[in-house]
Every structure is written in C-alpha cells, then in structure tokens.
Amino acid sequence: MAIVDNLIDLSLQVYSQFVSFSLLKQVLILIIIPFLYNIVWQFLYSLRNDRAPLVFYWIPWFGSAVGYGQQPYEFFEQCRQKYGDVFSFMLLGKIMTVYLGPKGHEFIFNAKLSEVSAEDAYKHLTTPVFGKGVIYDCPNSRLMEQKKFAKFALTTDSFKRYVPQIRQEILNYFESNKNFEMKNKNEGVVNVMKSQPEITIFTASRSLMGEAMRNRFDESFAQLYSDLDKGFTPINFVFPNLPLPHYWKRDAAQQKISATYMKEINKRRINNEIEGDKDLIDSLLKNSTYKDGVKMTDQEIANLLIGVLMGGQHTSASTSAWFLLHLAEQPQLQEDLYKEVTGLLNEKGTKDLNDLTYEDLNKLTLVNNTIKETLRMHMPLHSIFRKVIQPLMVPNTKYVIPKGHYVLASPGFAHTSENYYNQPEKFDPYRWEGNSSTSADDGVDYGFGKVSKGVGSSYLPFGGGRHRCIGEQFAYVQLGTLLTTFVYNIKWRLQGKEIPHVDYNSMVTLPEEPANIVWEKRETCIF
Known part of the structure; x- marks a missing residue:
C-alpha cells in the first residue's frame, strides 16, 4: 500500500506542477515528451540484433x-x-x-x-x-471451402459460355453508353476510369451471376462498387469504422448490393428456380454445405457473391484501364494486336468477331502477353x-x-x-515471348483444387499459397475478350501528353484521373 500511496503522491505532484505552467509550456511538453520517447524507443530497438x-x-x-x-x-x-x-x-x-x-x-x-x-x-x-461469415470473417478452413463452392463458375465449360456473353455486354456498352454511342458516332472521348469499372461489372455479373442478376445491375452499381473500393485504404486498415463520408458510402453500398442479391435469391427460392448448374448463384443455393454439415445462410451467400464479383472487379477494371492507356501510347502495338486477331479469324475463314471462341483466345499470344505485361507493371x-x-x-x-x-x-x-x-519501366508485351511462368511442381490442394506450391518467383500477379486468387483464368477470359473486342472495333490514343501516374490513395493501383482516351472506329467496326 505504501508504494501505491507514494505513486499517487508523486502523480499528484507532477500534475500540480504541470498545471502551474503556462498553456504554451503545457502544449510544448505534450508534444516534446512523445517525440523524445519515440526517439529513445527507436534507439533501444536498434540495439537488438534479433529484430x-x-x-x-x-x-x-x-x-x-x-x-x-x-x-x-x-x-x-x-x-x-x-x-x-x-x-x-x-x-x-x-x-x-x-x-x-x-x-x-x-x-x-x-x-x-x-x-x-x-x-x-x-x-x-x-x-x-x-459482410459477415465470408472471406476473412470466418476460419481459414471455411474460406477454403467457400473457394471450392465458387470454383463451379470457373470451369472450362463455363469459360466457353462466358466469351460470347462478355463480348455482347461490351458491344451493348459501345452502343448505349453516352461516351461511345457507336451507332451514331464515329469518334469520341472516354475516361477509362469510368468506362472500365462499368464494363467490368456488366460483363462479370452477366457471365458469373446470370442474365437475371445482370438485369438488376445498372451503371450506378459501378459507383457502388467504387464506394466499396474506398473501404480499402490505409486509414480503414487502422480504423475500420469512423464517422466520415467514405465510411458511410461504403456501408450504404454494401447494404444496397447485398439487398439486390437477396432479392434475386429470394425470388429463386420462392419460384423454385434452382437447378444447380445455371450460374454461380444457382450453384451456391444448391451446393454450399460445409464438410461439417453446416449450410451457408442466404445472407452469407449474398455476401460471398459481393466478394467474388469485387475480386474480379479489382483486377479487371484496373488492368483493362491500364492496358488501354498503354496501348493508346503505342499505336503500332495496337496494330500488331489487330493483325493477330484478324489473322486468326482469316485462318478460320471468317471476318466475324463473334466467331472468336474461348479456344481461340488461348491462341492469341500477343493478346495474352499484353495482359501479362500489364499485370507486371500494375499489379492491382x-x-x-x-x-x-x-x-x-x-x-x-x-x-x-x-x-x-x-x-x-x-x-x-x-x-x-x-x-x-530489363527496362522494367517500359511497357513491352514482347518481353514474354517464349517465356512461361507456369510452375512445374506437383502443386498443393488447400481445399479448392490444386495450385502451384512454388511461390519463389519474381512474377506473382495473383498472389500465392492458400490465398492465391482462384479467378486468374477468368480474368484472362474477361480481359482477353475485352481487349480483342476493343482492337477489332476501334483504335485510340491518349487525350493528354502522357499516361497518368498511379494513384496509391487506395490499396489498389489505379490511374489518376483524368484518364481519357480518344477513340475512332475501325473499318471492321460492327456498328
């Protein structure tokens, strides 16, 4: 007790002395002491050879x-x-x-x-x-099973169906978006930081979630997903919830998107429209029971759908924006891509872009290397x-x-x-010719299918290990279809003098705005 009493007396004396100082001295003390403590702490830390x-x-x-x-x-x-x-x-x-x-x-x-x-x-x-119960808001074993549930929508047979669906969504956008309106315009200006998030949402929702879900989405949903994106900033990493506008927008966007998924889920439940293999929503409603017998709730399924679509939105929106900007700076590279696409169509005896299939995308080396090079320079x-x-x-x-x-x-x-x-600052898809990053190891299965165990590579745009992104192949399908549709229909250039700098305010590497390109129709444009 004596020690406690002495500490109390000492504290009172220090406080009494502190309040006797002028306001200026009090402020200086409150500033100086933390700085001095910080420097002393760092000095002592530096003396440790185990850190x-x-x-x-x-x-x-x-x-x-x-x-x-x-x-x-x-x-x-x-x-x-x-x-x-x-x-x-x-x-x-x-x-x-x-x-x-x-x-x-x-x-x-x-x-x-x-x-x-x-x-x-x-x-x-x-x-x-x-939302709760999915991705990182559950034990790792649950997340691995959720990845397995979602992989239904990421099979080769699925990709074959997706290519024409994705292409049609892009063409619809070319026709209806005010910055394109290609039936009425031969040229125009578009901000890729507006167009690419919208195209990404439309193409991903149509292919992964089905036509009914796509019809529930309009251009405002791209803004909602953008508001969700702003939940991934350094300040959110430290303070998950603060009374600030971007937090309110994040929460409002999550609730609206979640409610939209729930409407579709409830409709399918009520009308007994669950077949199991129609789309990802259908699959999850039928096959989302964990190994221990616990079923995902409908709300958790809606939350997982947000995560799946957002995971693709991150990669494809930023990557497509960046390759459009880089290609705008290199017209010859655009022409090389155009010749590769039209050359393959000629080999097939057609001039119709709609004849370009999933299997054909895999044959377009320069198209795939352009995506690969973009992911090298701009990992999301x-x-x-x-x-x-x-x-x-x-x-x-x-x-x-x-x-x-x-x-x-x-x-x-x-x-x-x-x-x-070599010259890492140079955008050069040709650097990948004859260079494959495919690992030769036997792989490891964390519960959602085998992935490469070896991650000791300098090139890992989709991460590695148990948390490796399962959407890599879908990203190449979506981005390959998008790139071929663009180069076949239009040519474009930068509106400004140089490519925008990277905006690191978010944890996603996006171009700073304005990020405008000037486009014009090609002779082969379908409009």
Missing part, C-alpha cells in the same frame, strides 16, 4: 505512413538500398516487416497457418465491405499483409518477428524492379 532494422521515423505512431502511402515502391527501394531485402517500418501504430523479392514471396505466402494469419490481418478491413494490390500469430524466424538471419507484428510481401515491387526485369 529486422527499423526505418527511422520522426512522428510517433504515424511512422512512415506518408512515404509508404504516396509511393510504396519507391519507399521500398530506398529502404532496400539502405537495409537490404528485410526491414521493418512503423505504419500507423503497427510494425510491418517487409521481405522483398522471390525469397520474401516464399517466406510469407508459404508460411504455416500456425505462424501467420491473413484473417487476423484483413478481417477488420474486409468484413464491412463483404501493391502490398499483401499477414499478421504474425507466433514468433516467426526469418530464414538465414537472426531476425525474429514477434507475435502481433505484421509481415508484408510486395510482388508488385519485384515486377517493377530492374533486378528481375
């Missing part, structure tokens, strides 16, 4: 948020030159340990479930966007996190990453590094 070197920062708690948030790849390169491939930095109160390059990919993506957790890293960020997610749930040793070092810290992999950094690619 990765920590990037020095002046502002307590805030850390390196500005440098990382504005230009993550430049920030990583500066740190790499000073500290090597492994280092840590403070990000809004959280210590992130970065491991760059293929060895870092292997270390983080293939870490054991007992060591790191994607759920603990992302749950607070994703649950308000997708610049950083991938995991939370450490037990002390984690970094191989071939003395570093131990403590429980509660985070690890960060950045395949996008390797994609754009001259350590792995």
Whole structure:
C-alpha cells in the first residue's frame, strides 16, 4: 500500500506542477515528451540484433505512413538500398516487416497457418465491405471451402459460355453508353476510369451471376462498387469504422448490393428456380454445405457473391484501364494486336468477331502477353499483409518477428524492379515471348483444387499459397475478350501528353484521373 500511496503522491505532484505552467509550456511538453520517447524507443530497438532494422521515423505512431502511402515502391527501394531485402517500418501504430523479392514471396505466402494469419490481418478491413461469415470473417478452413463452392463458375465449360456473353455486354456498352454511342458516332472521348469499372461489372455479373442478376445491375452499381473500393485504404486498415463520408458510402453500398442479391435469391427460392448448374448463384443455393454439415445462410451467400464479383472487379477494371492507356501510347502495338486477331479469324475463314471462341483466345499470344505485361507493371494490390500469430524466424538471419507484428510481401515491387526485369519501366508485351511462368511442381490442394506450391518467383500477379486468387483464368477470359473486342472495333490514343501516374490513395493501383482516351472506329467496326 505504501508504494501505491507514494505513486499517487508523486502523480499528484507532477500534475500540480504541470498545471502551474503556462498553456504554451503545457502544449510544448505534450508534444516534446512523445517525440523524445519515440526517439529513445527507436534507439533501444536498434540495439537488438534479433529484430529486422527499423526505418527511422520522426512522428510517433504515424511512422512512415506518408512515404509508404504516396509511393510504396519507391519507399521500398530506398529502404532496400539502405537495409537490404528485410526491414521493418512503423505504419500507423503497427510494425510491418517487409521481405522483398522471390525469397520474401516464399517466406510469407508459404508460411504455416500456425505462424501467420491473413484473417487476423484483413478481417477488420474486409468484413464491412463483404459482410459477415465470408472471406476473412470466418476460419481459414471455411474460406477454403467457400473457394471450392465458387470454383463451379470457373470451369472450362463455363469459360466457353462466358466469351460470347462478355463480348455482347461490351458491344451493348459501345452502343448505349453516352461516351461511345457507336451507332451514331464515329469518334469520341472516354475516361477509362469510368468506362472500365462499368464494363467490368456488366460483363462479370452477366457471365458469373446470370442474365437475371445482370438485369438488376445498372451503371450506378459501378459507383457502388467504387464506394466499396474506398473501404480499402490505409486509414480503414487502422480504423475500420469512423464517422466520415467514405465510411458511410461504403456501408450504404454494401447494404444496397447485398439487398439486390437477396432479392434475386429470394425470388429463386420462392419460384423454385434452382437447378444447380445455371450460374454461380444457382450453384451456391444448391451446393454450399460445409464438410461439417453446416449450410451457408442466404445472407452469407449474398455476401460471398459481393466478394467474388469485387475480386474480379479489382483486377479487371484496373488492368483493362491500364492496358488501354498503354496501348493508346503505342499505336503500332495496337496494330500488331489487330493483325493477330484478324489473322486468326482469316485462318478460320471468317471476318466475324463473334466467331472468336474461348479456344481461340488461348491462341492469341500477343493478346495474352499484353495482359501479362500489364499485370507486371500494375499489379492491382501493391502490398499483401499477414499478421504474425507466433514468433516467426526469418530464414538465414537472426531476425525474429514477434507475435502481433505484421509481415508484408510486395510482388508488385519485384515486377517493377530492374533486378528481375530489363527496362522494367517500359511497357513491352514482347518481353514474354517464349517465356512461361507456369510452375512445374506437383502443386498443393488447400481445399479448392490444386495450385502451384512454388511461390519463389519474381512474377506473382495473383498472389500465392492458400490465398492465391482462384479467378486468374477468368480474368484472362474477361480481359482477353475485352481487349480483342476493343482492337477489332476501334483504335485510340491518349487525350493528354502522357499516361497518368498511379494513384496509391487506395490499396489498389489505379490511374489518376483524368484518364481519357480518344477513340475512332475501325473499318471492321460492327456498328
């Protein structure tokens, strides 16, 4: 008790002395003490040889948020030159340990479930966007089964059906959107940051969710998904819920999209319109029972549908926007793509783009390499996190990453590094000629089908390990159909002098606006 009494007396004396100071002195003390503590703490931290070197920062708690948030790849390169491939930095109160390059990919993506957790890293960020009970708002075993449920819509037979459906949606957009209206216009200007999210929503909903669900979507849904996108920002990573406008828009968008899915689900339930193989909604309504006998609720199915469509929307909207911008800067590359498409049609004895099938898409080497090169230069997610749930040793070092810290992999950094690619800043699809990234390993099945176990590659646009994106093939189908439809019908150029810079305000690497292209019809345009 005496010790407690002494502490109370000391605290009262300190407080009494503090309140006796002028307001200016009080403010200075409140500012200076945290700064001094921050510097002393960093000095003591630096003396530990079992910790990765920590990037020095002046502002307590805030850390390196500005440098990382504005230009993550430049920030990583500066740190790499000073500290090597492994280092840590403070990000809004959280210590992130970065491991760059293929060895870092292997270390983080293939870490054991007992060591790191994607759920603990992302749950607070994703649950308000997708909803409860799905993706990271459930145990990892549940997520693996949800991926398996969703893979129904990602089979070869499905892709064969999707190609004409996706193409028709794009042509409908060319006809009806005010920036195209190709039946009445021969040229025009379009902002790809408006057109591509809309086209992505329409094509993905038509193919994956079916015609009935597509008819419930209009252009406003692209804005709703954009509002959901804004839920993935660094501030959301730290503060999942704040009384700010973009949080309100996120929540309103989630509720409206979820309610739209629920209307379609309820309609099918009431009318007994469940066959099991019509589309993804149909499949989930019939086949979404976990191994332990628990069934997904209809609300959880609606939430999973949000996640599935949004996962594709992220990749395809950003990737198609970027390749349209890069191709606008390289008219000769557009012509090469056009010749590849028309050349294949000629071999088939036709001039009708509608005769281009799923099998044909796989034969269009330059088309696929253009997509591949775009994903190299503009991987949609610049950083991938995991939370450490037990002390984690970094191989071939003395570093131990403590429980509660985070690890960060950045395949996008390797994609754009001259350590792995010649002239990485140059958009050159021809660099991939004769170069396949397909792994030769036997793969591993995490519960949703086999994926490559080897992730020690410099090129991982769809991530790796148990959380590898299952939509890679669908992305190539959607993007390949989109690219061939564009080059067959129009040619285009930049409206400005150069390609827009990357906007890193979101965790998705999008072009800064305005991102306008000027288009004109080709002779082969179907309109």
